Amino acid sequence: MSDGSATKARTAMAAITFTPSGETIEVPAGTSLLDAAILCELDVAAPCAGQGRCGRCRVRVTAGEVERRSNAGLETAEILDGWAVACQTYVTGAVEIEVPERRRETVRPHGHAVAEPESLPLGCDWRQNPAVRTFELDIEPPSLGDNTSDFDRLRRALAQQHGVEEVRSELPMLRRLGKDLRMANWKVSVTLEMRDWVYGTYLPPRLIRIYPAAFNHASMGVAIDLGTTSVVAYLLDFATGRVVDSASAYNKQIACGEDVISRIIYAKRRRGLERLQNLAVETINDLLDELQKRNGIELYEIHEVTVAGNTTMTHLLLGLDPQYLRAEPYIPTLSASPKLEARELGLSANMLARVHIMPSVGSYVGGDITAGVISSGMFATDKLTLFIDIGTNGEMVLGNKDWLLACACSAGPAFEGGGVAYGMRASSGAIEDVFISDDTWEPTFRTVGDAPAVGICGSGLIDLLGELFVTGLLDKSGHLDLEAPTARVRVRDGVPEYVVCRAGEGGADHDIALTESDISSLIRAKAAIYAGFEVLCRSVGVDLADVEEILIGGAFGQYINIEKAIRIGLLPDQPVERFKFLGNTSAQGAYAALLCVNIRHEVLDVAAKMTYLELSADNSFMDEYTSALFLPHTDLTGFPSVVAALQKRGDGADARQPIT
Amino acid sequence: MTAVEIPVEKWSGTVRDVTLGSSYGGGTRTSTVTVGGETALPFLDFEGALPHRPALAVEVVDMEPADWSPELVAVWGDDLKDPAKWAARAVAEGADLIALKLRSCHPDFGDRSATDARATVDRVLAAVGVPLIVYGPGTADKDNDVLVAVAEATKGEQLALGLCEEKNYRTIVAAALGNGHLVIAQTPIDVNLAKQLNILISDMRLPLERVLMDPNTGALGYGLEYTYSVMERLRLAALMGDAMTQQPMICTIGEEAWRQKEGRAATDVPAAWGELAERGVAWEVTTAMTLLEAGADILVLRHPSSVGVLREALDDLMKGA
Numbered sequence: 019m020s021d022g023s024a025t026k027a028r029t030a031m032a033a034i035t036f037t038p039s040g041e042t043i044e045v046p047a048g049t050s051l052l053d054a055a056i057l058c059e060l061d062v063a064a065p066c067a068g069q070g071r072c073g074r075c076r077v078r079v080t081a082g083e084v085e086r087r088s089n090a091g092l093e094t095a096e097i098l099d100g101w102a103v104a105c106q107t108y109v110t111g112a113v114e115i116e117v118p119e120r121r122r123e124t125v126r127p128h129g130h131a132v133a134e135p136e137s138l139p140l141g142c143d144w145r146q147n148p149a150v151r152t153f154e155l156d157i158e159p160p161s162l163g164d165n166t167s168d169f170d171r172l173r174r175a176l177a178q179q180h181g182v183e184e185v186r187s188e189l190p191m192l193r194r195l196g197k198d199l200r201m202a203n204w205k206v207s208v209t210l211e212m213r214d215w216v217y218g219t220y221l222p223p224r225l226i227r228i229y230p231a232a233f234n235h236a237s238m239g240v241a242i243d244l245g246t247t248s249v250v251a252y253l254l255d256f257a258t259g260r261v262v263d264s265a266s267a268y269n270k271q272i273a274c275g276e277d278v279i280s281r282i283i284y285a286k287r288r289r290g291l292e293r294l295q296n297l298a299v300e301t302i303n304d305l306l307d308e309l310q311k312r313n314g315i316e317l318y319e320i321h322e323v324t325v326a327g328n329t330t331m332t333h334l335l336l337g338l339d340p341q342y343l344r345a346e347p348y349i350p351t352l353s354a355s356p357k358l359e360a361r362e363l364g365l366s367a368n369m370l371a372r373v374h375i376m377p378s379v380g381s382y383v384g385g386d387i388t389a390g391v392i393s394s395g396m397f398a399t400d401k402l403t404l405f406i407d408i409g410t411n412g413e414m415v416l417g418n419k420d421w422l423l424a425c426a427c428s429a430g431p432a433f434e435g436g437g438v439a440y441g442m443r444a445s446s447g448a449i450e451d452v453f454i455s456d457d458t459w460e461p462t463f464r465t466v467g468d469a470p471a472v473g474i475c476g477s478g479l480i481d482l483l484g485e486l487f488v489t490g491l492l493d494k495s496g497h498l499d500l501e502a503p504t505a506r507v508r509v510r511d512g513v514p515e516y517v518v519c520r521a522g523e524g525g526a527d528h529d530i531a532l533t534e535s536d537i538s539s540l541i542r543a544k545a546a547i548y549a550g551f552e553v554l555c556r557s558v559g560v561d562l563a564d565v566e567e568i569l570i571g572g573a574f575g576q577y578i579n580i581e582k583a584i585r586i587g588l589l590p591d592q593p594v595e596r597f598k599f600l601g602n603t604s605a606q607g608a609y610a611a612l613l614c615v616n617i618r619h620e621v622l623d624v625a626a627k628m629t630y631l632e633l634s635a636d637n638s639f640m641d642e643y644t645s646a647l648f649l650p651h652t653d654l655t656g657f658p659s660v661v662a663a664l665q666k667r668g669d670g671a672d673a674r675q676p677i678t
Numbered sequence: 679m680t681a682v683e684i685p686v687e688k689w690s691g692t693v694r695d696v697t698l699g700s701s702y703g704g705g706t707r708t709s710t711v712t713v714g715g716e717t718a719l720p721f722l723d724f725e726g727a728l729p730h731r732p733a734l735a736v737e738v739v740d741m742e743p744a745d746w747s748p749e750l751v752a753v754w755g756d757d758l759k760d761p762a763k764w765a766a767r768a769v770a771e772g773a774d775l776i777a778l779k780l781r782s783c784h785p786d787f788g789d790r791s792a793t794d795a796r797a798t799v800d801r802v803l804a805a806v807g808v809p810l811i812v813y814g815p816g817t818a819d820k821d822n823d824v825l826v827a828v829a830e831a832t833k834g835e836q837l838a839l840g841l842c843e844e845k846n847y848r849t850i851v852a853a854a855l856g857n858g859h860l861v862i863a864q865t866p867i868d869v870n871l872a873k874q875l876n877i878l879i880s881d882m883r884l885p886l887e888r889v890l891m892d893p894n895t896g897a898l899g900y901g902l903e904y905t906y907s908v909m910e911r912l913r914l915a916a917l918m919g920d921a922m923t924q925q926p927m928i929c930t931i932g933e934e935a936w937r938q939k940e941g942r943a944a945t946d947v948p949a950a951w952g953e954l955a956e957r958g959v960a961w962e963v964t965t966a967m968t969l970l971e972a973g974a975d976i977l978v979l980r981h982p983s984s985v986g987v988l989r990e991a992l993d994d995l996m997k998g999a
Contacts, residue, residue: 493878495844644870652870652877652922 032109036060037080037116051077051084051115052104060117075104082113144613150239150256150321151212153180154231157204168196172225176208184222185210190361191225191370202230209237209321211372213615226321226370236319238262240309240367241612242302243386243605244327244335245269246278246409247434247443250605251305252612253313256321259613263313265305270297271334277431278330278411282340295337299364306366320367323360326376326608328384328411335363336375348381348632354622374611377622380630382426387413388625389607390571391422392617394600397624404551404565407572407603408433412547415628416554416565422624423558425631427550427639432543433476438536439515440473444577447472449530451579452518454485459504461485461518470525474518474532477577482532483540484585486516487649488663494649496537544588545646550633551590552642557631562590562656571603584659587650591657687725689917692717693975694887694924695730697836698775698860699809704834708807711775713890713975714926719913720973723998731996732970734985735775735811735978736768737932740798741782747942749958750980761798762805769806771982772989777811777930778802783824784815792827799828803835811838811862811928811978814850822849829853838862838890838928844875851882862928864892867904869911869923876922890976891925897934897941898965905929906972913973929969932980935962959983967991 030047034054041058052075073091079100088106089097100116157175160166166174169187172195176182187195199206209227213220229235237257243250250266271294275281285291302325310317325335329350333340336358338351354377361369376385387407396403398419405415408429415424435441435448442448447469454461463478465471474482486492491502498507498514506517515533519526555562568590570578580597583589589597600606611617633639645652650660693714699707711733718726742758743750757764765776780795782788799812812828814821825839826849840862842850847863854861863879865871872891880886893912895905915923935941940961944954951957962984966977970992979985 494881495874495878497845497848499848501848641870644868647870648874648877652873654877 030111033112034109035114037114038119039117045109047110048085048108050105051102051107051109054109055104055115055117070103070106073103076101076118077104077107078102078116078118079107080114080116083110084108084113085110143616144259147615148212148256149613149615150209150226150237152207152209152227152235152237152256153182154207155179155205156231157199157206159204168199172199172208172228176210182210182223185225186222187225188370191228195228198228202228202232205231207231207233207235211322224370224372226368227318236315238315238320239322239324239612240306240320241605241608242305242323242325242327243389243602243608244298244302244325244331245386245604246281246328246331247272247276249301249305250602251302251309252605252609253309254609254612261609263309265308265312267301267305269331270301273297276436278328279344281334282330282344285334285340291334291337291339294334298331298335303364303366310366317366318368320360321371322374322612323365323367323371324374324376324608324612326385326389326604326611328386329378329381330384332375332378332385343381346634350378350381353378353625374618376608376611377625379424379625379628380426380632382411383413383415383424383628383630386604386607387415387424388621388628389605389611390600390603391415391607391624391628392621393603393606393610394569394571396567396569397422397620397627399567401566402560402564403567403569404554405569405571405603406547406551408547408570408578409572412550414547414550414554416558416560417628421558422628423554423631424628425550425554425633427546427633429543429546430539432536432539433479435473435475435479437539438474438479439533440530441479441536442473442475444475444477448475449473449478449482449518450475450577452478452481452485454482454489454491456489459489459491459502459506461506463518465524470527471519471523471530472526473530475577477579479532479536479540480578480582480586480588482516482518483537483649484582486532486537488585491516492537492649495647496534496541496649498534498537540586541647541649544586545643545648548587548590548646548651549639549642552646553633553636553639554631556638556642557636563592565590565592566596568592568597569600569603570597571600584657585650585663587646587648587657587660591650591659684724687718687722689717689726689919691917691919691921691924693913693916693926696860696887696890696926696975698811698838700834700836700858702834704858705836706803707809707835709774709809710836711809711976714924716913716973717917719917720971721995728996730975731992732974733774733976734772734988734992735777735928735976736765736771736773736982736985737777737779737930737978737980738764738768738802739779739781740795741788743781746980747936747954747958748944749941749954750936752955753982762801765802766805768982768985769808772985773808773979775809775811775976776802776806777813777978779813780815780824780828782815783820784817785820787815789820792824795824796827796831799832803832809836809838811840813840813862816841818846821846825850826853829857829859832859833857836860840864841892842875842879844871844878847875847878848882851879851884854888855882855884860888860890862890862892863925864894867894867896867901867908869908869915872908872912873915873920873922876925880922886921886925889925890928892928892930895929895931895934895965895969897931897938898961898968899940900934900938902965902968906968909969909972909974926975927973928976928978929966929974930978931966931969932962932978932984935965936980959987963987963991970995 031044032047033044035042043058045054070088070090085108090103155175173185206228210223212223239254241252249269252261253263255262274284330340342349355375358373360367360371376389378384391397394405396405407413411426412429413426446467448466449463449471450466451464513533515531517531519530521528584591650657654661693716695715697712699710701707713730715729738761740761757767782790783795814825838860841864842861863875865875893909896902912923941958959981
């Protein structure tokens with residue numbers, strides 16, 4: 019045995035337990051917590067790739083001792099509380115480390131791993147008031163002495179055995195009733211829609227299914243978020259009220275246009291509307307088929323469907339002509355859902371299953387937003403709340419339980435990667451997290467799935483814009499500093515750009531850059547959204563600072579880093595605690611409405627209560643927009659934290675500027 | 679009988695004092711011009727201080743203008759051929775300062791070099807004692823070339839360099855910074871854009887005491903109301919304490935008024951329009967008076983008679999101040 023290996027064998031090892039995952043690992047003393055976490059495949063943010071500059075890889079030491087080389091960005095109180103910067107903290111002996119929960123950024127819409135809606139909104143008491151119920155009946159067979167009709171016999175049994183009165187049925191069901199009852203030998207299970215609720219009126223229970231009692235069939239519902247880009251379906255078991263599975267896919271209508279306006283234009287074509295409707299139904303049916311196969315259920319076991327989508331999407335699903343949505347004065351054909359069954363739309367569900375469409379408020383504030391207001395709970399709170407759903411259209415609602423004011427502003431697809439040279443959706447290889455050194459102007463970044471970089475997604479664009487700005491490479495009007503001593507800033511085809519990833523770096527096979535025209539698209543997008551906030555607030559005479567809670571919904575919202583979004587003036591400069599991410603609020607609202615009959619009532623109430631502010635008719639919008647076309651904003655008094663950050667970093671950034 | 683009390687508005691903000699021209703530290707001016715300092719809306723001397731009277735500049739071009747109104751050609755005569763003589767006469771007609779346009783450096787109008795431009799500026803400086811505004815030819819590349827050269831050659835003169843716009847501000851601000859000059863920040867008739875450019879300039883650490891803003895203007899009948907309301911809003915913001923709008927404003931009145939039909943057409947116009955000489959001056963003066971009421975601090979004019987009329991009007995308006 020050589021001396022060397024003997025020495026190695028003596029290297030002290032340290033045991034680390036990570037909470038809450040419970041992972042344990044033994045590593046040589048002197049290993050950084052970040053490295054250990056990575057070995058355990060734990061999700062710790064490291065935007066500066068462990069250089070100790072960004073201070074984002076925070077973990078908490080809950081037991082044991084560590085060696086801290088730097089506490090970058092931590093407050094004294096936080097250090098006392100055990101918080102540490104993982105890449106700058108090294109193990110010396112046994113420790114227990116808490117890894118703060120972070121929304122997983124690698125799981126994106128495509129695929130089926132969509133989390134169950136976390137909570138039901140207030141007032142959702144589905145057990146008291148179930149939408150769909152199945153009853154077993156032992157019906158007395160008819161005889162010459164009891165010649166009551168089959169349907170009346172069924173109703174009599176339901177009333178006597180379960181106290182359910184006045185059951186209705188429709189023709190398709192009645193046509194087979196005689197045979198079904200007799201084949202089951204009068205021992206049947208019947209599924210009823212308990213409180214059919216159409217146009218705000220309750221109707222008596224309605225018969226959806228009848229089958230032999232000996233069979234054990236499921237009763238399921240599906241909540242659908244019909245997005246312009248992606249469509250998500252949750253499968254719900256009415257027996258337990260739980261989501262058992264979910265599936266998502268891109269909206270097949272994308273082939274006919276990426277945004278709502280191009281689809282409205284497409285609908286003008288010959289059979290265009292028909293094609294769009296078919297594609298919407300196909301997209302949903304594919305998801306329903308996937309859910310049915312995976313869960314071993316039959317299509318007739320799906321007994322109710324709710325759909326939340328923007329106004330254009332619901333018009334297209336119903337085959338309503340969307341042209342008037344786009345032309346002044348922007349009027350939808352309808353706001354509340356008509357009485358609708360799955361067979362009328364051709365959905366792969368029980369043909370009698372009721373389809374509820376979440377009501378819309380205006381042409382650009384749709385059922386996805388009313389569903390969002392429901393799931394966010396803002397319709398029931400005392401607090402002044404701002405609910406925002408950022409996508410191609412930035413939709414926002416201000417208010418509380420007493421009033422609601424909504425508007426929509428066209429932000430354009432920049433934050434979804436559209437119209438940006440290297441923009442892309444948040445899929446594998448998308449740069450999602452960027453940090454730029456203010457000494458060398460060199461970037462460090464992370465990609466979705468840690469795959470070789472392909473392009474930049476929305477969160478990456480926000481990061482990049484913010485980093486270029488605070489490091490002084492970008493001025494407040496969005497121009498790159500061509501004199502900056504870095505080859506990363508260059509002019510190509512007459513357009514200045516910053517190269518965030520060169521071909522070859524991290525496996526990328528081409529340069530990935532952010533150009534000045536991309537920057538100006540992004541600034542326009544964020545300006546439209548911020549101007550929307552301002553106009554909403556001003557129109558009711560409140561200040562953005564008076565807003566007590568800012569709720570961020572929408573798929574994109576989940577991946578925004580609040581501080582960085584504030585830095586570029588996309589979100590108001592308010593304390594981080596006031597912001598809450600709610601995830602896919604549209605899907606959550608559809609789920610709540612599926613489960614709770616009274617929520618369907620609430621959502622109509624919300625839609626009726628909401629005032630729609632048409633920004634194109636508002637003089638102040640253009641002014642607010644121009645004012646927001648600046649980093650972070652022309653009115654710096656609204657952005658004290660950004661001003662402070664600039665001053666702090668200002669010395670470094672301004673050293674290159676000539677001074678008299 | 680009780681006396682009616684006139685309500686008096688008190689403002690918290692002050693427009694910055696900006697001084698053009700210097701007679702020491704490299705400066706050779708015999709007079710300087712300070713504008714700004716207002717703590718009240720234009721000419722409302724009972725509400726606040728109006729320490730400096732608005733200044734009148736006369737536009738001088740470094741080449742004989744081919745497209746000017748016949749009235750201007752007639753009134754200036756051969757002086758149009760020599761910027762130094764032209765400037766001297768303008769001062770004799772009452773100009774407080776000279777606005778020299780280096781148009782011959784424009785690639786389409788002679789493409790003269792930065793060295794030529796320096797020589798022209800030197801000659802005008804030698805011919806007059808009043809401060810100078812120097813406008814580049816108006817194309818980004820050439821502006822950078824010419825204005826940087828002029829700025830270096832005239833270090834200490836405290837010239838105002840223009841036009842500094844959002845797309846080219848860096849070079850011009852840098853030239854002004856290093857040589858003790860001022861800049862004229864021009865934006866397209868918008869409160870926010872004006873403010874944004876001031877912020878960008880101040881981010882480069884040029885003291886705002888060295889920035890004039892040109893909110894851009896139209897002539898009477900050509901969008902003047904729009905400029906009026908934008909200037910009024912800028913001034914109100916300044917008086918309400920918005921530091922990034924507290925710059926004195928400069929308006930290129932002559933250029934706008936004299937390029938319209940009313941300032942050019944001598945024949946083929948309705949009889950009621952009257953004589954061109956009178957009409958043209960009236961057009962320039964009316965535009966100027968309007969913008970003075972909106973808060974203009976420096977008026978750049980073309981006709982010597984306008985200078986005389988406005989001088990008298992200002993004497994009157996500033997009586998109480």
